[in-house]
Amino acid sequence: MxxxxxxxxxxxxxxxxxxxxxxxxxxxxxxxxxxxxxxxxxxxxxxxxxxxxxxxxxxxxxxxxxxxxxxxxxxxxxxxxxxxxxxxxxxxxxxxxxxxxxxxxxxxxxxxxxxxxxxxxxxxxxxxxxxxxxxxxxxxxxxxxxxxxxxxxxxxxxxxxxxxxxxxxxxxxxxxxxxxxxxxxxxxxxxxxxxxxxxxxxxxxxxxxxxxxxxxxxxxxxxxxxxxxxxxxxxxxxxxxxxxxxxxxxxxxxxxxxxxSDEQLRHLREVSHFVYELANISPEKRQAYVGKSAFAHKGGVHVSAIQRHPETYEHIRPEVVGNSTRVLVSDLSGRSNILAKAEEFNINLDSKDPVTQEILESIKDMENRGFQFEGAEASFELLMKKALGTHKNYFQVMGFRVIDEKRTDDQSPTAEATVKVKVGGKVEHTAAEGHGPVNALDNALRKALEKFYPKLKEVKLHDYKVRVLPAGQGTASSIRVLIESGDKQMRWGTVGVSDNIIDASYQALLDSIDFKLHHSEEK
Structure with a gap:
């Protein structure tokens, strides 16, 4: 050649x-x-x-x-x-x-x-x-x-x-x-x-x-x-x-x-993301060959087909450019999506198991209410574990309070969060400040739980996205919060939906902490 x-x-x-x-x-x-x-x-x-x-x-x-x-x-x-x-x-x-x-x-x-x-x-x-x-x-x-x-x-x-x-x-x-x-x-x-x-x-x-x-x-x-x-x-x-x-x-x-060479080509996605990182720009997920969505499949018919023959909906094998096939879950999902995701998370799920249909119906109901699992696969994994009865409760939040206060016009608002958590038979009641109410709540949750689970100190919040859902209710509209967290080994996304931005953020934060604790125990 x-x-x-x-x-x-x-x-x-x-x-x-x-x-x-x-x-x-x-x-x-x-x-x-x-x-x-x-x-x-x-x-x-x-x-x-x-x-x-x-x-x-x-x-x-x-x-x-x-x-x-x-x-x-x-x-x-x-x-x-x-x-x-x-x-x-x-x-x-x-x-x-x-x-x-x-x-x-x-x-x-x-x-x-x-x-x-x-x-x-x-x-x-x-x-x-x-x-x-x-x-x-x-x-x-x-x-x-x-x-x-x-x-x-x-x-x-x-x-x-x-x-x-x-x-x-x-x-x-x-x-x-x-x-x-x-x-x-x-x-x-x-x-x-x-x-x-x-x-x-x-x-x-x-x-x-x-x-x-x-x-x-x-x-x-x-x-x-x-x-x-x-x-x-x-x-x-x-x-x-x-x-x-x-x-x-x-x-x-x-x-x-x-x-x-073929070996060098397998590093293409890695180089693409390396340059994005040094440029301090988020990677374009729909970029051909190297984008996160380049080999992502959402429709149930597509997922079912690629599981038998990947070439039905993939023009090349993603591995040759350092990418991978991703199966998305949404209200368009079929059983194939659920089974593929279960396999990805090392969860044993039978296509004939009624739990599979239960998870599918739950996802469709939740997405109808505004949840989105495409960028929140950690929340989806926890959802499956709860449906299968394999989810472990590491802690219980007994309540929280967030105060966002602006004392004078020329000062920035101050935020403080108070939380009460229960781990085993012990109750921890603590407070923390932050740059805004969500950051204060995140700090308070970590402060209360790190005494019991020191590994939570490894977790960093990388991205926080808020989307007002099109419900036509003005300030009473539902809000979806997507959070990306990570430690030294991996990154994961979680989601929360509510008509209250603090509550939606709280849901996503809890899933992030919960996911970290599950994976720390599995290692």
């Missing part, structure tokens, strides 16, 4: 996205993850643009990468100067990367309006810059910025810009859909035309403004492109760049071309 080289620009183009910023230490850690994944080129930044990127190229030299090449990004020389005197070109060489990638103008509109030079002078900029870099750097790539828009406006001139790069003997010419508006059928037609004039290996760099970045990249590979540029999770300016987390498995599994 032919090899397609992967060029990652998460650390440069990806950081141009809104809400994305990485420290130098973050960029180094991500570079190591990309290297382990099998990425061939890692674009670390633009060394001439900011001190952070200068620091990255200095620090990455201290790291040992197994196979990835580090690329530095910049632009062609400025007009009316020579490459050896151009600050941007000199800074790129001084960074001592393995590869230098520079961009140049291919759209005559940009040459006239942005650079304000003649079309012939722009060709000289491209050739001079690339020729000088080839004399001073082992490998040079040329990003033909706005190439597809430029080709559609003036095909003859756009090709001339590529020929200038080819004459400079660059290692790869990358065709860029910088505005992200080109359609897949145009990509195919234009690449076919380019290959009649250019023999230098070609690459592709697409943006997602028309929701076609991945499709355009795959189409380009299908047309013989040998280098694909993109970012992890599609991070990038405006609507983002081409998402390598979708492109990589598509190249390997759909187009049957080599890019990374």
């Amino acid at each position: 032919s090899l397609v080289k992967l060029y990652d620009t998460t650390l440069r183009d990806g950081t141009q996205a809104e809400d994305i910023s990485f420290l130098v230490e973050d960029k180094i850690r991500i570079a190591h993850k990309l290297d382990e994944l099998g990425i061939h080129y890692i674009e670390g930044g633009w060394p001439g643009s900011n001190p952070k990127d200068v620091a990255f190229f200095k620090d990455i030299k201290k790291s040992k990468l197994s196979q990835a090449k580090i690329a530095a990004f910049g632009s062609t020389r400025r007009a009316k100067t020579t490459p050896d005197k151009d600050h941007n070109i000199k800074t790129l060489i001084a960074a001592e990367p393995d590869v230098i990638t520079i961009f140049g103008k291919t759209w005559d509109f940009h040459v006239r309006e942005a650079l304000r030079i003649s079309l012939e002078e722009n060709l000289e900029l491209i050739y001079d810059s690339l020729e000088f870099l080839k004399q001073n750097t082992p490998e040079v790539c040329y990003d033909a910025e706005h190439f597809f828009d430029g080709y559609k406006a003036n095909p003859d001139y756009a090709i001339k810009t590529l020929q200038a790069a080819q004459q400079a003997k660059v290692d790869c010419i990358v065709l860029c859909d910088t505005n992200g508006g080109t359609m897949p059928y145009e990509i195919a037609e234009i690449i076919s035309a380019v290959k009649k004039h250019i023999t230098t290996p070609l690459g592709i760099h697409t943006h997602n403004d028309g929701e076609c970045a991945v499709a355009n990249s795959i189409q380009a590979v299908h047309q013989g492109i040998v280098q694909v540029q993109g970012t992890i999770n599609g991070f990038g300016e405006r609507c983002g760049n081409a998402n390598l987390c979708s492109i990589i498995p598509a190249i390997k599994l759909k187009l049957k071309k080599e890019c990374i």
